[in-house]
Amino acid sequence: MTYCVAVVLDAGMIFASDSRxxxxxxxxxxxxxxxxxxxxxxxxxxxxxxxxxxxxQSAINLLDQRSRADDDQATVWNVPSMFDVASLLGDALRDxxxxxxxxxxxxxxxxxASFIIGGQVVGEQQRLFNIYSEGNFIxxxxxxxxxxxxxxxxxxxxxxxxxxxxxxxxxxxxxLLVSFDSTMRxxxxxxxxxxxxxxxxxxxxxxxxxxxxxGDPYFTMIHSQWGAGLRKVFAELPNPYWDDGTSHDSQxx
Amino acid sequence: MTYCVAVVLDAGMIFASDSRxxxxxxxxxxxxxxxxxxxxxxxxxxxxxxxxxxxxQSAINLLDQRSRADDDQATVWNVPSMFDVASLLGDALRDxxxxxxxxxxxxxxxxxASFIIGGQVVGEQQRLFNIYSEGNFIxxxxxxxxxxxxxxxxxxxxxxxxxxxxxxxxxxxxxLLVSFDSTMRxxxxxxxxxxxxxxxxxxxxxxxxxxxxxGDPYFTMIHSQWGAGLRKVFAELPNPYWDDGTSHDSQxx
Numbered sequence: 400m401t402y403c404v405a406v407v408l409d410a411g412m413i414f415a416s417d418s419r420x421x422x423x424x425x426x427x428x429x430x431x432x433x434x435x436x437x438x439x440x441x442x443x444x445x446x447x448x449x450x451x452x453x454x455x456q457s458a459i460n461l462l463d464q465r466s467r468a469d470d471d472q473a474t475v476w477n478v479p480s481m482f483d484v485a486s487l488l489g490d491a492l493r494d495x496x497x498x499x500x501x502x503x504x505x506x507x508x509x510x511x512a513s514f515i516i517g518g519q520v521v522g523e524q525q526r527l528f529n530i531y532s533e534g535n536f537i538x539x540x541x542x543x544x545x546x547x548x549x550x551x552x553x554x555x556x557x558x559x560x561x562x563x564x565x566x567x568x569x570x571x572x573x574x575l576l577v578s579f580d581s582t583m584r585x586x587x588x589x590x591x592x593x594x595x596x597x598x599x600x601x602x603x604x605x606x607x608x609x610x611x612x613x614g615d616p617y618f619t620m621i622h623s624q625w626g627a628g629l630r631k632v633f634a635e636l637p638n639p640y641w642d643d644g645t646s647h648d649s650q651x652x
Numbered sequence: 653m654t655y656c657v658a659v660v661l662d663a664g665m666i667f668a669s670d671s672r673x674x675x676x677x678x679x680x681x682x683x684x685x686x687x688x689x690x691x692x693x694x695x696x697x698x699x700x701x702x703x704x705x706x707x708x709q710s711a712i713n714l715l716d717q718r719s720r721a722d723d724d725q726a727t728v729w730n731v732p733s734m735f736d737v738a739s740l741l742g743d744a745l746r747d748x749x750x751x752x753x754x755x756x757x758x759x760x761x762x763x764x765a766s767f768i769i770g771g772q773v774v775g776e777q778q779r780l781f782n783i784y785s786e787g788n789f790i791x792x793x794x795x796x797x798x799x800x801x802x803x804x805x806x807x808x809x810x811x812x813x814x815x816x817x818x819x820x821x822x823x824x825x826x827x828l829l830v831s832f833d834s835t836m837r838x839x840x841x842x843x844x845x846x847x848x849x850x851x852x853x854x855x856x857x858x859x860x861x862x863x864x865x866x867g868d869p870y871f872t873m874i875h876s877q878w879g880a881g882l883r884k885v886f887a888e889l890p891n892p893y894w895d896d897g898t899s900h901d902s903q904x905x
Contacts, residue, residue, distance in 0.1 A: 556838055559837060560837075609894055626813060628886075632881030633814060633826070
């Protein structure tokens with residue numbers, strides 16, 4: 400399983416992804432799910448991937464290999480918009496699934512895969528896309544400034560409560576780490592290390608990129624203080640007052 | 653969609669279920685998903701249901717109808733254990749799916765359904781089961797004293813953090829309502845009213861049963877104080893300290 404999330408804010412973008420891959424519980428391995436394409440003063444592109452690992456790796460390798468070709472093809476390095484970049488990745492994904500999908504189907508292996516791809520190309524605003532298994536995609540808006548892929552539900556409530564387009568970058572990074580903490584607590588197939596990347600709007604270079612491993616002091620603090628804080632808030636909520644025996648109205652047969 | 657959850661504690665059991673049913677977003681209706689069978693001093697049985705509504709209703713109707721037959725069949729009213737009760741419901745579910753399943757498949761309609769069934773029959777401890785679509789089932793234990801069915805993930809983190817076998821009944825009821833609040837915030841297909849039922853261990857009658865509707869003062873308080881408390885805990889967590897420009901180690905190509 401996988402958990403990846405990205406937000407696009409007025410101030411910039413934050414991307415985060417876990418690193419756990421499993422094919423059954425006895426085949427667990429660490430694979431990074433974040434890939435960056437950066438050319439200073441021109442473009443920063445970040446890709447997060449979820450789904451069949453052979454498919455996502457092949458699609459990104461194809462995207463990368465095509466970008467190194469000597470001909471006049473459109474590539475991640477020369478297209479004028481993030482929309483075009485997203486299309487290129489969608490095309491690469493379709494090519495891989497066209498080639499490998501039928502073979503996987505024969506063994507009842509799921510070839511589905513999805514990506515979050517975002518960043519900024521000089522001449523336009525920063526943009527964020529969610530690419531589906533079929534290679535089509537949707538774009539984040541001010542009203543819904545984030546995408547999640549993989550195991551999305553456990554970590555969603557805190558994002559719903561905190562993130563708006565006006566959230567600052569530090570707070571958004573904190574929010575995504577809380578979201579990872581909730582996810583990792585409830586699903587053991589999402590695991591450390593977490594790759595975290597911050598991009599500042601209109602900077603055209605990566606502001607910072609960190610790999611959060613076991614024992615990282617900040618993540619350990621988040622884990623313990625968030626858990627303790629939740630339990631405190633919960634303890635301070637009054638108990639229900641119904642337990643007086645007067646409200647018994649059972650529908651007994 | 654649906655959200656149902658039940659816990660079995662040293663002190664007793666709490667059951668909760670929402671009431672929203674949808675077949676597409678334009679066919680939303682209210683159907684109760686909690687059914688009780690109670691005979692004072694002898695047995696209390698509570699069923700929560702999720703999945704295809706025609707299937708779950710038919711299975712419970714079949715269980716009920718068979719319990720009214722005049723012959724010597726095993727029924728919810730005469731079997732000596734909750735294990736037997738769970739088997740009867742699993743059988744009823746299998747009968748319904750055997751009859752209706754092929755017709756539903758022809759229209760690509762999912763006939764899957766699942767139940768939580770729990771309670772106590774005189775002569776044994778209280779017990780809690782999760783019945784799968786196939787009619788087989790598992791039983792809750794001291795280590796995992798709860799089951800959820802339907803839209804389970806949004807509301808799971810608070811249960812993971814709070815519930816143990818030693819949790820008291822009031823606190824467990826509060827926890828389940830917080831869990832519903834998180835679920836309803838992230839999935840509009842889970843909705844009020846919530847049916848909530850409390851059973852005290854070895855009492856052989858329902859302690860209380862409430863229907864929590866729009867505007868219920870306790871649930872409204874939970875909703876606002878929990879949200880405010882979470883935001884406060886979040887605000888008090890220190891921001892990450894990495895944003896100093898020194899940790900930039902991008903994997904730029």
